[in-house]
Amino acid sequence: xxxxxxxxxxxxxxxxxxxxxxxxxxxxxxxxxxxxxxxxxxxxxxxxxxxxxxxxxxxxxxxxxxxxxxxxxxxxxxxxxxxxxxxxxxxxxxxxxxxxxxxxxxxxxxxxxxxxxxxxxxxxxxxxxxxxxxxxxxxxxxxxxxxxxxxxxxxxxxxxxxxxxxxxxxxxxxxxxxxxxxxxxxxxxxxxxxxxxxxxxxxxxxxxxxxxxxxxxxxxxxxxxxxxxxxxxxxxxxxxxxxxxxxxxxxxxxxxxxxxxxxxxxxxxxxxxxxxxxxxxxxxxxxxxxxxxxxxxxxxxxxxxxxxxxxxxxxxxxxxxxxxxxxx
Amino acid sequence: xxxxxxxxxxxxxxxxxxxxxxxxxxxxxxxxxxxxxxxxxxxxxxxxxxxxxxxxxxxxxxxxxxxxxxxxxxxxxxxxxxxxxxxxxxxxxxxxxxxxxxxxxxxxxxxxxxxxxxxxxxxxxxxxxxxxxxxxxxxxxxxxxxxxxxxxxxxxxxxxxxxxxxxxxxxxxxxxxxxxxxxxxxxxxxxxxxxxxxxxxxxxxxxxxxxxxxxxxxxxxxxxxxxxxxxxxxxxxxxxxxxxxxxxxxxxxxxxxxxxxxxxxxxxxxxxxxxxxxxxxxxxxxxxxxxxxxxxxxxxxxxxxxxxxxxxxxxxxxxxxxxxxxxx
Numbered sequence: 001x002x003x004x005x006x007x008x009x010x011x012x013x014x015x016x017x018x019x020x021x022x023x024x025x026x027x028x029x030x031x032x033x034x035x036x037x038x039x040x041x042x043x044x045x046x047x048x049x050x051x052x053x054x055x056x057x058x059x060x061x062x063x064x065x066x067x068x069x070x071x072x073x074x075x076x077x078x079x080x081x082x083x084x085x086x087x088x089x090x091x092x093x094x095x096x097x098x099x100x101x102x103x104x105x106x107x108x109x110x111x112x113x114x115x116x117x118x119x120x121x122x123x124x125x126x127x128x129x130x131x132x133x134x135x136x137x138x139x140x141x142x143x144x145x146x147x148x149x150x151x152x153x154x155x156x157x158x159x160x161x162x163x164x165x166x167x168x169x170x171x172x173x174x175x176x177x178x179x180x181x182x183x184x185x186x187x188x189x190x191x192x193x194x195x196x197x198x199x200x201x202x203x204x205x206x207x208x209x210x211x212x213x214x215x216x217x218x219x220x221x222x223x224x225x226x227x228x229x230x231x232x233x234x235x236x237x238x239x240x241x242x243x244x245x246x247x248x249x250x251x252x253x254x255x256x257x258x259x260x261x262x263x264x265x266x267x268x269x270x271x272x273x274x275x276x277x278x279x280x281x282x283x284x285x286x287x288x289x290x291x292x293x294x295x296x297x298x299x300x301x302x303x304x305x306x307x308x309x310x311x312x313x314x315x316x317x318x319x320x321x322x323x324x325x326x327x328x
Numbered sequence: 329x330x331x332x333x334x335x336x337x338x339x340x341x342x343x344x345x346x347x348x349x350x351x352x353x354x355x356x357x358x359x360x361x362x363x364x365x366x367x368x369x370x371x372x373x374x375x376x377x378x379x380x381x382x383x384x385x386x387x388x389x390x391x392x393x394x395x396x397x398x399x400x401x402x403x404x405x406x407x408x409x410x411x412x413x414x415x416x417x418x419x420x421x422x423x424x425x426x427x428x429x430x431x432x433x434x435x436x437x438x439x440x441x442x443x444x445x446x447x448x449x450x451x452x453x454x455x456x457x458x459x460x461x462x463x464x465x466x467x468x469x470x471x472x473x474x475x476x477x478x479x480x481x482x483x484x485x486x487x488x489x490x491x492x493x494x495x496x497x498x499x500x501x502x503x504x505x506x507x508x509x510x511x512x513x514x515x516x517x518x519x520x521x522x523x524x525x526x527x528x529x530x531x532x533x534x535x536x537x538x539x540x541x542x543x544x545x546x547x548x549x550x551x552x553x554x555x556x557x558x559x560x561x562x563x564x565x566x567x568x569x570x571x572x573x574x575x576x577x578x579x580x581x582x583x584x585x586x587x588x589x590x591x592x593x594x595x596x597x598x599x600x601x602x603x604x605x606x607x608x609x610x611x612x613x614x615x616x617x618x619x620x621x622x623x624x625x626x627x628x629x630x631x632x633x634x635x636x637x638x639x640x641x642x643x644x645x646x647x648x649x650x651x652x653x654x655x656x
Binding site for chain 1: 344347348350351352372424427428431448453455457458459460461462464465466467468469512514587588589592593594595596597598599600601602603604605608609611612613615616619634635636637638639640641643644645648649651652653655656
């Protein structure tokens with residue numbers, strides 16, 4: 001019998017989860033839930049119903065784990081605790097500063113209802129967090145470095161699109177290779193924001209727009225661009241669609257630490273992701289943690305969990321004996 | 329109150345554990361145990377007694393976790409189950425084919441006595457296993473690649489030293505960079521043994537030894553060298569001591585996988601270690617799992633565990649709240 005999965009929302013991430021479910025024979029998509037008119041939404045998996053989120057309570061006995069595909073700004077703070085009263089839930093909440101509050105809310109709801117809620121699943125937070133945490137525990141004297149990219153930042157792309165005169169835009173976050181190399185050599189550099197990443201913007205302007213003014217507004221935008229070396233390229237909509245249609249991403253987590261009675265030995269731990277599709281990889285991580293949520297709850301566990309709280313064995317469809325025999 | 333740790337044996341690995349304990353304020357070394365004459369062994373940590381392994385049973389109430397620093401061939405198969413009757417134990421058993429049997433023996437002893445035994449802790453098996461397993465769960469359709477080096481293989485160095493006419497030797501395992509690059513590009517190559525690693529040997533010959541004969545014996549040695557491109561350099565003992573005195577190691581674990589409705593997107597997960605000191609890094613991993621063994625047993629858990637069975641949070645000296653706030 002497979003694990004019955006529901007998905008709330010049908011944006012990029014939800015479609016990534018839908019795709020990942022097909023690659024995991026022990027998972028089965030049973031319904032997608034939308035806040036809009038269900039009849040207007042066509043999903044890729046044949047035979048699976050699209051329902052209204054208002055129906056969710058009626059699916060209590062028909063779904064083992066509900067994945068919340070929404071955004072961290074407004075969707076998840078409300079949805080994850082709400083649906084944890086009826087389901088085991090998994091989300092990808094990624095507003096780092098608000099994780100403690102979100103954790104507390106989900107924990108309370110999930111404990112009360114006897115479910116498991118796994119929050120902040122993906123690659124950062126998620127896989128990168130796991131590496132940072134394990135590496136920090138193994139090498140307690142050292143420094144962590146996280147570089148993102150080369151990849152599309154949807155938040156930064158959106159920020160550019162809000163500038164008057166901009167029709168469309170795509171922003172790439174790019175790690176500064178010289179800084180990555182310095183960390184790899186064990187030099188423990190202190191890096192400013194500018195020394196860690198550059199930002200490349202591909203912008204489609206409306207006809208007659210003041211390009212110099214748009215470029216200035218991008219480069220001076222606080223938080224998003226002002227602290228970075230930013231380059232702006234104006235291109236046509238056709239070129240944007242053709243060359244910048246994907247959502248690649250990735251990055252590096254490095255820990256540089258020392259050991260020895262005189263701290264004489266250096267060690268570098270590096271974890272790198274190169275992802276053709278950010279939402280599909282994130283969806284794949286979520287699929288593995290859907291399995292974990294199901295197994296943990298079957299064992300009687302309840303409450304909110306993060307990647308830190310879950311033993312790796314729960315992610316695998318194989319038995320502990322099999323995994324020990326061929327992956328240890 | 330700190331976690332009281334004992335170490336059995338005082339070879340390279342045990343000294344690595346001793347060094348790591350100093351970097352973890354919540355761990356305290358309380359005794360080192362030897363099979364030889366304790367009065368002949370001087371350890372680096374002042375004030376800590378050296379005792380005979382025959383006394384171990386008397387330390388039952390004075391040690392929280394016992395680390396077994398011995399070898400996988402003969403020491404650990406006997407010692408780990410034996411000492412699990414009195415202590416929580418951690419070892420670095422690394423004979424992959426014999427892990428299931430070792431697991432079963434330690435599990436039986438540890439369950440019976442109410443202790444936790446964590447086996448096969450280090451970087452491979454250990455950290456590399458963790459990455460292979462998590463990455464395989466996240467990207468179920470793909471291939472795993474493990475490259476070791478550049479680093480000293482003690483087993484291969486020993487094999488060379490057993491050849492008549494050889495006074496001393498050091499062997500480096502070196503990953504074939506072109507193969508690593510091909511995996512990184514997502515080409516999913518099928519690699520032979522020869523295409524994955526080369527072997528570099530630095531050999532000190534006895535005076536008057538037949539160098540051509542030694543080189544031939546190394547290069548034709550089955551299992552160890554015959555399947556590899558092997559280079560042999562004859563050098564002086566002084567040069568060996570000066571340039572090849574360390575025990576650096578490291579390597580790469582890569583998983584190359586696909587996602588998408590048409591499997592159209594590639595993803596590469598890469599984990600890389602560059603270690604100045606193999607035994608000190610291994611000792612540092614063990615120190616983190618010593619903490620885990622202690623915490624798990626405090627919670628009432630018993631039996632044999634591997635890195636797959638332990639939630640990352642147990643490795644950290646920090647509280648779950650702290651870790652969530654700054655590492656997630």
